[in-house]
Amino acid sequence: MSQTVRGVISRKKGEPVEVVEVVIPDPGPGEVVVDVIACGVCHTDLTYRDGGINDEFPFLLGHEAAGTVESVGPGVTNVEPGDFVILNWRAVCGQCRACKRGRPWYCFDTFNASQPMTLTDGTELTPALGIGAFADKTLVHEGQCTKVDPAADPAVAGLLGCGVMAGLGAAVNTGAVSRDDTVAVIGCGGVGDAAIAGAALVGAKRIIAVDTDNKKLDWAREFGATHTVNARELDPVATICDLTDGWGADVVIDAVGRPETWKQAFYARDLAGTVVLVGVPTPDMRLEMPLIDFFSRGGSLKSSWYGDCLPERDFPTLIALYLQGRLPLEQFVTERIGIDGVEDAFHKMHAGEVLRSVVVL
């Protein structure tokens, strides 16, 4: 038994995505069918479409999702039908060397469903980040489902499943920003603004937002930036230093992911400060810098995948803070679109018109 639903696939590198019929198998052992309610459009979906992740076309896109558990396979104990869940791409295994060393946020063996979702002709689909949620329903592993308070707006909750968690965690988990810190965030898209919101949540005393687009800087203020810098008009390194009594910020987060922004992050830091790279560079990018600068400035140079999050720990907490009005997650939702709006949403993302477009199913 299986069911056929609508899904957004990328059939060929660089070509527009299509809405087609997708076959969802009944859940096997450890698997869960989720009735998707909302799924945000993330940069990584576009990177899949453009062949930047791998060549395993066709992809079933979408991975920032919330929904309701429809049915569960044998042995599933984590969730039951009717549960409201956020889907995650870090279903920690508990068995790999990272998990066994007590660092499950580096888990090397995250769980996914074992049966494939397919096209009606039997062609196997590769779900984006093991999720594939631009679809009425999707098949995932039970560990990919994190139960949260159903009072949360699904369009908002789903965003914690990727970009918002990545940015917020880059500040709070990886950068360990805390009360009294000065923080600068370079690049104020959804990820950078989430880093700003995270820094504000934990009490950073100054939060400097850097972008090349004034509209993005206005939005950054709404998430808690205390100062903004347009990198087209002012030198970001000198301005961040000026705004931190000449010292540089304790933590600088690069949410763009280019050699020039990373260098700015490096030099805009106080001595022994922290750089967190959360923007994703392309494989051809290179850095050339004096090694002596690394030596003399000390501190820590980190990168952050998925905000070093643990979904079971972080999602319910962040949803609770949002429901209490302490974390403005609803501001990330720029627009709600239908399942046929994904290609258009990619264009708006490219043009910098949105923080997140969210497909509502």
Ligand SMILES: NC(=O)c1ccc[n+]([C@@H]2O[C@H](COP(=O)([O-])OP(=O)(O)OC[C@H]3O[C@@H](n4cnc5c(N)ncnc54)[C@H](O)[C@@H]3O)[C@@H](O)[C@H]2O)c1
């Ligand atoms: N590490 C992770 O786990 C993870 C997860 C999700 C996304 N990401 C990555 O995070 C990055 C940001 O994602 P997003 O959704 O916020 O993208 P986005 O395109 O919405 O935001 C990027 C922002 O950077 C600004 N910008 C571009 N060049 C700049 C420059 N030279 N100086 C200052 N600002 C500049 C843009 O104006 C834009 O506001 C992407 O590289 C994405 O792939 C990483």
Ligand SMILES: [Zn+2]
């Ligand atoms: Zn593991």
Ligand SMILES: [Zn+2]
């Ligand atoms: Zn994503």
